[in-house]
Amino acid sequence: MSMSYGYDDDSKRKKRYAVISISSVLLISMVVAVTVGVNLSKNDGKGDSEGNGQITASVKAVKDICAPTDYKKTCEDSLIKNGKNTTDPMELVKTAFSVTMKQITDAAKKSQTIIDLQKDPRTRMALDQCKELMDYALGELSNSFEELGKLEFHKLDEVLINLRIWLSAAISHEETCLEGFQGTQGNAGETMKKALKTAIELTHNGLAIISEMSNFNTGPGAALANRVTWPGIKTLSNEEILKFTPDQYIQGDVWVHGKGVPYTPGLLAANPNAATTIPSNSAAPGFSSFTNTSGAGSVSPAASPQGSIKIVSKSN
Numbered sequence: 001m002s003m004s005y006g007y008d009d010d011s012k013r014k015k016r017y018a019v020i021s022i023s024s025v026l027l028i029s030m031v032v033a034v035t036v037g038v039n040l041s042k043n044d045g046k047g048d049s050e051g052n053g054q055i056t057a058s059v060k061a062v063k064d065i066c067a068p069t070d071y072k073k074t075c076e077d078s079l080i081k082n083g084k085n086t087t088d089p090m091e092l093v094k095t096a097f098s099v100t101m102k103q104i105t106d107a108a109k110k111s112q113t114i115i116d117l118q119k120d121p122r123t124r125m126a127l128d129q130c131k132e133l134m135d136y137a138l139g140e141l142s143n144s145f146e147e148l149g150k151l152e153f154h155k156l157d158e159v160l161i162n163l164r165i166w167l168s169a170a171i172s173h174e175e176t177c178l179e180g181f182q183g184t185q186g187n188a189g190e191t192m193k194k195a196l197k198t199a200i201e202l203t204h205n206g207l208a209i210i211s212e213m214s215n216f217n218t219g220p221g222a223a224l225a226n227r228v229t230w231p232g233i234k235t236l237s238n239e240e241i242l243k244f245t246p247d248q249y250i251q252g253d254v255w256v257h258g259k260g261v262p263y264t265p266g267l268l269a270a271n272p273n274a275a276t277t278i279p280s281n282s283a284a285p286g287f288s289s290f291t292n293t294s295g296a297g298s299v300s301p302a303a304s305p306q307g308s309i310k311i312v313s314k315s316n
Contacts, residue, residue, distance in 0.1 A: 061087040065096070068212040071201035075209075078202065090148070093213070096206055097145045101138060103199035104174075108134040110195045114188050123184040130177035130192060137173040137203070140166040144206070160213055167207040174200045 062083060066075035078099045083092055108131055115127045144166045147159055174196055181189025 057087050058083060058085040061089065061092060065089060065092045065209060066205070069205040069208045071205055074198060074201045075205045093209055094145065094148055096202065096209060097141060097148065100199060100202040100206055101141050101145070103202055104134050104138050104141070104196075107192070107195040107199055108138070111192060114191060118186070118188060120185040123181070123186055123188045126180040126184050127188060127192070129180050133173040133177040134196075137170040140170040140173070141203070141206075144210075160210060163210045164207065167203060167210060170203050171200070171207065174203060 059080060062076055062079040065079065066072050069075045075096070079092055079095055082099050083095050086092060086095075111127050111131045111134070115124055115131070118124045118127060144163050147162060147166075178189065178193055178196065181192065
């Protein structure tokens with residue numbers, strides 16, 4: 001009996017040592033975690049002045065692009081992960097399409113794997129149909145991606161109509177794919193539903209983003225019928241000038257920098273003494289040129305069809 005009790009004591013002692021060791025490890029881990037957390041908090045203030053401004057700007061750009069979407073978290077997560085810290089709206093839109101196409105491609109590969117393992121004829125048929133439909137969806141998205149790459153802003157409305165048609169078709173293909181699994185055996189349908197979940201959400205998001213793009217070109221002077229048509233420079237009175245502020249199309253900044261044309265971005269019409277230096281014949285897409293003319297402001301359309309400029313009302 002005494003030997004048995006001795007064994008129990010030894011066993012209990014070992015357990016105590018083990019508990020103490022584990023507790024020590026946990027305590028050390030907690031200290032390290034707290035230390036790292038404190039250091040990170042201290043560094044937060046420095047980050048903004050040492051480059052985090054760009055990250056913050058890119059996150060804001062992502063949130064702006066994702067604002068109209070139904071699946072905001074999916075949209076934001078995918079763009080923050082793949083957007084390379086860009087603040088360019090068009091690059092973010094293209095990234096959204098690229099990520100969506102990759103998701104559909106991955107789902108198509110998974111469907112092929114499931115087909116190879118499937119014995120139920122009806123399920124195999126549904127999987128075959130699903131793979132074909134995903135190929136169609138991928139084709140619609142590829143068309144959209146190519147159209148975005150050669151987007152001309154004076155054809156924006158026409159392009160957006162095509163993009164909406166293609167994206168709606170892609171969504172239809174994805175949903176038809178899942179409907180094909182009704183009444184099939186096994187869990188193939190559920191597996192494909194999970195595989196396509198993100199792709200479907202991203203495609204819906206893409207449609208929402210494209211629909212919102214039609215609002216990028218809004219305000220007085222934005223619609224073709226309302227764009228300025230006067231040649232050269234039109235002088236506005238002090239009262240008239242207060243109604244407008246100059247703005248730009250997507251990538252207008254990039255265009256102007258690329259041409260080396262000096263300018264003042266974000267100029268308020270309420271300050272007629274400030275002036276952009278974009279000449280009236282600069283053909284800068286999306287820019288209006290405000291200059292000081294006898295104490296009042298003046299607006300100059302870019303030398304492109306119907307001015308092709310965006311003048312946004314202060315009330316917007």
